Amino acid sequence: MRFIMPLINVLAFLLLAPLFEGLLRRLTARVQSRQGPPLVQPYYDLLKLLGKENLNSAGTWPFRLAPLLAFASILVVVAVIPFGFRAGALAGRMDGILVVYLLTLGGVAVLMGALAGRNTFGLIGASREMVTMIMIEPVLAMTIILGAVKLKTLTLVAAMPFASGAGYGVSTVLMLAVYLLALQAFAGRQPFDIAEAEIELLEGPMIEYSGPNLALFKLSAMLKRMFYAWLFVSAFLPFLRTGIYPLDMLLQLAAMAVVFAVIGLVGATNPRLRIDQAVRYYAVLIVWALVAIGLAVKGW
Amino acid sequence: MRLLTPLFLAFLILAAAAVLSAATARARRFSGWLHFALAVEAAAFLVWTGIRAAAGHGMEEAVLVRLGPFVVPFLIDGLAGLFLIVIGVVSAASALYSVRYMEYYAGYSLRGYYFRLPLFVLGMAALVTIDDLSIGFSLAWQIMTIASFLLIRFETRVKAAVRAAGRYLLLMELAWALIVGAGILLGGRAGDSLHEIGLKAAAANPAVLAAALALLLLGFGLKAGVFPLGQLWLPDAHSAAPSPVSALLSGVMLKTGIFGLIRIFFFLAPAAGPGFDPRFWGGLLAAVGTVTLFIGTLQCVKQSDAKRLLAFSSIGQIGYIVLGLGAALFLSASDEPALAGLAAAAILGALFHVLNHAIFKGLLFLTSGSLLYATGTKDLNRLGGLVKWMPVSAVLAAIASLAVAGMPPGSGFASKWTIIASTLLAGQGWVLLVPFGIVALFTSAVTLACYVKFFGLAFTASGAEAAAAKPIREVPGSMLAAKIGLAAICLAQGLLPFLFVRLIAGALGHSVGFAMGWFFESGAWSRAVGASASGLRIESLLGPAAGAAVSPLLVLALLLLALLLGVWLRRSAGSRERAVPTWLCGYQTLNESTRFTDRGMFAALKNLFRWTGGRTSPKE
Amino acid sequence: MTQETLLQTLRAEFGAAVTGPDPAAPRRLLLDVERARLPEIARRLIALGARYQVGVGSDDRARGLGFGLIHLFAFDKSGFTTAIRTSAPAETPEFPSITPDIPVAGWTEREYRDLLGFRFPGHPKPKKLILADDWPDGIYPLRKEVPYNLVPPAAEDVAYQLDEAPPGTTMVPVGPFHSSLHEPAHFAVYVDGETIKGCDYRGFMTHRGIEKLCQTQVSYNEIPFVAERICGICGSVHATAYAQSVEEAAGLAVPRRAEFIRVLMLELERIHSHLLWLGVAGHLIGFDTVFMHAWRVREPVMWLSERITGNRKTYGMVVLGGVRRDISPETAEDIRSVLKKVEAEVLGLKAAILKDSLIHKRTKGVGHMPKAEAERWSLVGPVARARSIDIDARRDHPYAAYNELSFDVPTADSCDVWGTVLVRLLEVFESVKIMRQVLDKMPAGPILAAPQEALPAFRHGLSMVEAPRGESVHYVITGEENRPERWRVRAPTYTNLQGVPRMLLDNQFADFPIIVGSIDPCYSCTDRAVVVERGTGRERVWDRAELTTLSRAGGK
Incomplete structure (x- = not known):
């Protein structure tokens, strides 16, 4: 069973990520008093993109490799996480730092594609994407480190600290608040969809991509968003655990849908911030997350 | 004991490389290849020595070697071995790279370059194998510093390079003074190994020990490039030097500072007992x-x-x-x-x-x-x-x-x-x-x-x-x-x-x-x-x-x-690529x-x- | 200051260099000035508190008068305008440039450089403005001998020389196809990192040659409908402004009821335009929910327009001497009920926007341009009013029925994008107020003046209409063949756009869309002048049923 779990993770995430995306779009539409697209629209979008031409303005291997690397890195993350509160065979060989780095690698792939695409707008977008990544990665890392401090282990059980027996303390509540405040940035939604900023940067790093390459990037972004929703559920909602593996998975998915609803609601009711405003916001989040870690080390 | 032979062989070959390739420097590419041939040989000896030492065949205690009027303790143990390996590998790559790369500096004679480069490597290798804070240390440090100083100011027509090199020399001499001063402060005498200095330090006043350690931290920190000391010289010097030299400066020479810090804080100071x-x-x-x-x-x-x-x-x-x-x-x-x-x-x-x-x-x-x-x-x-x-x-x-x-x-x-x-x-x-x-x-x-x-x-x-x-x-x-x-x-x-x-x-x-x-x-x-x-x-x-x-x-x-x-x-739907x-x-x-x-x-x-x-x- | 005192001042200072005034221009002071002293006189007018509006160049060679150039200056506080006219011989169409003193005259002069072949010694940026990059030298389309449908051969590899980049900057080429621009135009934005250090504008990419067309092909009575098509949003403004300028030139009396109906349509247009802008502004700062809701609130206004005029937009109401449709008592009731609903909804929007701290963050201090600078660049409309420049053509130069209506002119002193948001929001309520007054006060009577045989030729008419984006200026010189000899349109964007590079300076690139958006740019208004379209061959006409099917397919 432990050896099938990574496969279950990958399948569940690959199959459901577009559905969550559809949910997000639908909810946004409702807030905006629109009908919105059908729930399955993201599947159609991906299929359509897969059938289209791959335009290549760079003609170099980094440009072609980038979407693959973005997709691969997030997929590896998905494969190793303890989805449904069960650590699969890979979870013991991987740890939180690796997950943080792999997510960063995915971001790097986006940047590499943007730089290889040579487009001015893409480069500005890449610059913003990198800055966002630098400023938001610590919050992600500290969420996992919080579990690590409590459990004295950095392996991926640290991503489900309470399911592994740690207590729910002041530090957890504080980190939960910080995570929620960073959620839009993790998800790349308003007010923090700054790197894509379609209105001035025309999707920024993605500008030169089309067809299947774009589909891979889009799918990676959906998977990433789903991962962040899962991490929230896994790290902060321990009471969803019944001990029955399939039921736990379903419960987690249901909770993730709620997280997506929050993302959608917040996204639809906020304008986009500028990157200079956003970094100051992130800096404050980092400080609070550090406070949470400090409290956790002190055993709170 | 046996390891001293390959080490000294490496030193000899490096010295020969300095003389021979500098002598033939007019034939630019030939002297480059000659230098490489000798440098790689020296590197092989260094790496071999290093691996032997790291694998447990190193010295059990410092060995005194008479160098002219001085007696210098050499210690090729596991730690020194690791650094010898690094020096060997990077210096070989740098020598190979130099052969064609130095074509870029068509307007400069390579005589000085090929004379100093092997001596620079020799200085570093000596520094990590000599186990004192006085004569031997000073010899190795000065060879390394002066050779690298001259390498940094290779482009003598570039004002910034000359200035960077000057500042580098000044600060490295300062670091030398700090380190040697600390050795004297701890009561070390010429020929004392680090361990012996540590034992003497045990008898010293804790305040003196602390002061000496602070001096050593400053001295080796300056070399290693820790904040804020590194900012004083490192960026200017590394960017001014020819790239193979930069590779050595950054890849290896900074590590001699780290080596020093390890020797001080994990070897010398603990020997001083509860005062540390x-x-x-x-x-x-x-x-x-x-x-x-x-x-x-x-x-x-x-x-x-x-x-x-x-x-x-x-x-x-x-x-x-x-x-x-x-x-x-x-x-x-x-x-x-x-x-x-x-x-x-x-x-x-x-x-x-x-x-x-x-x-x-x-x-x-x-x-x-x-x-x-x-x-x-x-x-x-x-x-x-x-x-x-x-x-x-x-x-x-x-x-x-x-x-x-x-x-x-x-x-x-x-x-x-x-x-x-x-x-x-x-x-x-x-x-x-x-x-x-x-x-x-x-x-x-x-x-x-x-x-x-x-x-x-x-x-x-x-x-x-x-x-x-x-x-x-x-x-x-x-x-x-x-x-x-x-x-x-x-x-x-x-x-x-x-x-x-x-x-x-x-x-x-x-x-x-x-x-x-x-x-x-x-x-x-x-x-x-x-x-x-x-x-x-x-x-x-x-x-x-x-x-x-x-x-x-x-x-x-x-x-x-x-x-x-x-x-x-990406291929599943038969999509094709088109250049735009x-x-x-x-x-x-x-x-x-x-x-x-x-x-x-x-x-x-x-x-x-x-x-x-x-x-x-x-x-x- | 009155017209008399101004005249005395100018005569005292410039003596024989100033002659006139032309008595045929009652609402403004039309003076002839000596060509060489043009910059001095213009400078003096500005010093006396005038606001530069636009220049009108004309080809008067057929009448033996060479080339003419009229600069218009408004004295808003005193409620009159001054036109200074000068001319140059046909062989040397050269006028001293007034741009060094009055930067906003830059485009006017560049426009006539392109279209009439004028030369402006001393102009700081004598580059193409209107004509396409590959338009051949020596063909000046607004000159009388050039046919309206001339299509010169296209050329490859002719590039417009953009301004030199400030040192250490990269150019971000925004447009013509860019999601923050809803019509084609090109901004070369010079950024250092993401900070804007300069900007060059290359627009006029969709010129339709409307002025030339109307001066050569259509007649007085048809022009209102062409004028209305100058702009897709404030068409009624242009139709009204055109009609008023001809009416003024020809001394045509308009029935009072018609004037009230014109006001009604103008204010209805303002409401829909401001709501449209509010939505677009939301979109430009990445806040699509504001976009969707503003447009949802706007929709009943569009339906109301359709019920009144038969069209959601481009009402086709205005003709010379009046309007085409009357407002029945039932329609009046309809209007009242829609106004009530819209007013309530906009109150809600306003409350939400005033409370949203992130909207404040994205708009306050953004696109800052102090009042003095804004005056120097002659900004108009909400963009000026957001910088506490209290001007509004409806109040300062009343036309139609505005002199009988009471309303406030909202201003703000934040000098930034936020100010324009605030001013526009408040103006919606003023418009509602005005429309209610119109319905109350509108007298009974005819809506169209009796037709007149022939309009007198070579009379000048000026009309200023406060469009949602600011003052639109139309200048007409009547002609002989039942059409204007010269018709000059200056949309508010023509002025405001020239101040945009200054507004952008030292802002972040992320704010580029909203800063450009804050002037509510209307490139089609600005691009009205002469350029000949290249034939695109056949066009397909979609009928309503097809369009409905298309737009609703999949969405039930």
């Missing part, structure tokens, strides 16, 4: 390391000159090493086995990072040399798109960039992972170690930013053709060969970290007078740190599961599998004026961290 508080000095080192890595890397992100960027990044990477050393020193004082285990992990990580940094930073400086050689500029604002003309260099640069940025499964990942994981897990040893680890983690994302722009703006993006004076071509085979050699080692370090971790652990087990020696000698370390083909583990000995674990090979395999799935998806021009809203095309340059990269981050400083051009 490892918690205080470890905490100080860890704090200094954290500040260094943070500031150095944030200064790095502001640089547009490829070599300055690499130089500032060296400061940052030294910070990781010092953090690891500090954490190890601090935790080594603990009686708790879990924390002692983490101490072992931290020092393994630090030394592993020494090895990794030497290789990837050497490779990166050689890459910056290739940029200069092929295009005539190292300004990232003017470079771009080189992957088209220099595909091999691009791949090698990508490997090095991923490694330094700590991306799995690159080599920097394994060592940084070890350092960061051991600090994060050591919270109950010292609370501050956790935020130090978090800062290190944050900073590695900034490092990533530095290298995204280094690689991205030099090799992808666009524009180098406009900056280059002549058509851009891939660099010659011998230059590539030097880089490929380093890249191969770099890959091995990333994918098979256990080989290197075991090498280091073995070496530490055979280091004479090492404070944590018993831990490595007895094999107790392997209960704390698991190193096998399946990856690295840090056992926590506390919690329910392993403290931390990572398996680069597995990561690589998983990534490749996922990549294949991606390839399949870059799209810029329909009125303008991609050209010099619409090209986004390095100046604008990460503007928001640069603004947020403006207070960290970092000059973007050498002091005039």
